[in-house]
Amino acid sequence: MSKIRVAVVGCGSISKFRHVPEYAANDNVELIAFVDPIIERAENMAVIHGGKAFATHLEMLAEMKPDAVSVCTPNNVHASISIDVANAGAHVLVEKPMAVTDEEAAAMIEAANKNSVKLMVGHNQRFMPPHVKAREILASGKLGKVLTFRTTFGHPGPESWSIDGRESWFFRKEEAIMGAMGDLGVHKSDLIRYLLADEVEEVAAFIGTVDKKDTDVDDNSSCLVRMKSGAIGTLVASWTYYKGEDNSTVLWCENGVMKIGTHPDDQVIVELRNGSIEKHKVGAIATNDKQEVSGVVDEFINSILENRTPAACGEEGRKSLNVILSMFESQATGRFVKPNN
CATH class of the missing domain: 3.30.360.10 (Dihydrodipicolinate Reductase; domain 2)
Structure with a gap:
């Protein structure tokens, strides 16, 4: 089957050490886009892994249609970006805490359900x-x-x-x-x-x-x-x-x-x-200090391939x-x- 096309929003340490290497190691994934307001960070990842660099997730979503997106940004925009991604029809893997209020968490779950996409939280x-x-x-x-x-x-x-x-x-x-x-x-x-x-x-x-x-x-x-x-x-x-x-x-x-x-x-x-x-x-x-494979990315990708609810789904993230x-x-x-x- 065709590979799952993934975009990563936020190119800081959690992307560098966890999300991007784990996507790159997964045979079912093609990395197609990297997003960061410091565009050089996105460009550096695109040079290494292929794909295109963008300064904002909205620019990326306007140009591309990823199958799945990792949201690796500061906490205050986890919810807004995740909802935009879900509304664009892509599955969402968001870093923890999934949101900063219960209302935000509920809105993220609703957006994922409405658009029939997976929502998973990075509770490794x-x-x-x-x-x-x-x-x-x-x-x-x-x-x-x-x-x-x-x-x-x-x-x-x-x-x-x-x-x-x-x-x-x-x-x-x-x-x-x-x-x-x-x-x-x-x-x-x-x-x-x-x-x-x-x-x-x-x-x-x-x-x-x-x-x-x-x-x-x-x-x-x-x-x-x-x-x-x-x-x-x-x-x-x-x-x-x-x-x-x-x-x-x-x-x-x-x-x-x-x-x-x-x-x-x-x-x-x-x-x-x-x-x-x-x-x-x-x-x-x-x-x-010592990075281990987190299991998060593989679970996220497998949940998409197998069309099932991921462990650490939105409802679990909301309770935590x-x-x-x-x-x-x-x-x-x-x-x-x-x-x-």
């Missing part, structure tokens, strides 16, 4: 081999019910990751809207929902700017989470883990404990109350977004908040 944590293995172990029932948990995502901040370093949009509130919570916290709200196959019932949060200078976006959050099942735990997102990244999750269950991403070689460790220990070497969780929006509401009001799920 649910595709990481240690997390897939952990969910499988939980589903087996050997650990019993999850009682408490902690899930953490912290690194030194976007300075070393973003293509623009300290001048990145990540630090400009009008474009980012949210900081570490939108960058990292939403990954963990999605992960805990995925691992436990459960929804978040209620949250409380401290969110603030603890150490980053000259920015209004949050660099740290510590949040309490209660699931519908009754499990309680903590969710932490930080841009000030200056000594190095932590992307780990620990689940304390009726029959033992499961540690995910706490050991460099044994990515999933199960310690049962009867004294037995299982260690699973299943492949690493991707980090900014609502968890962190509720955390911001808790910080603002000093109250426990129930997500609008």
Whole structure:
């Protein structure tokens, strides 16, 4: 069959390290366009991968009809660009957080449904081999019910990751809207929902700017989470883990404990109350320093080829977004908040 013709909107680090290489490695994809307001970035990608460079997504859509589009832009325009793309009849893969309000997320889902296109959110944590293995172990029932948990995502901040370093949009509130919570916290709200196959019932949060200078976006959050099942735990997102990244999750269950991403070689460790220990070497969780294939692009392309709803679809992205929006509401009001799920 003919290849899926893909355009990439936004040519920063997430495109450079994840989306574009993964599309280029997929035999079912032809990259046809790159879009960035700094046109040289789009042109550089077009030189390497073929296709044409554009300064805006509207120019690209006026000239071309891609089958699918990755939206890898600042958070504040995820929704508007995704809706334009869906209305042009193309499938949408949008980076997380999918939007900055629930109303935007709902409008994106409506546009995708109206135009009969796929909408997927780049929640790569649910595709990481240690997390897939952990969910499988939980589903087996050997650990019993999850009682408490902690899930953490912290690194030194976007300075070393973003293509623009300290001048990145990540630090400009009008474009980012949210900081570490939108960058990292939403990954963990999605992960805990995925691992436990459960929804978040209620949250409380401290969110603030603890150490980053000259920015209004949050660099740290510590949040309490209660699931519908009754499990309680903590969710932490930080841009000030200056000594190095932590992307780990620990689940304390009726029959033992499961540690995910706490050991460099044994990515999933199960310690049962009867004294037995299982260690699973299943492949690493991707980090900014060590890129791994995310699984997101392949899932997106396969969902198109197989004409099925992608994992991390728009509805899933909306639920994970609502968890962190509720955390911001808790910080603002000093109250426990129930997500609008």
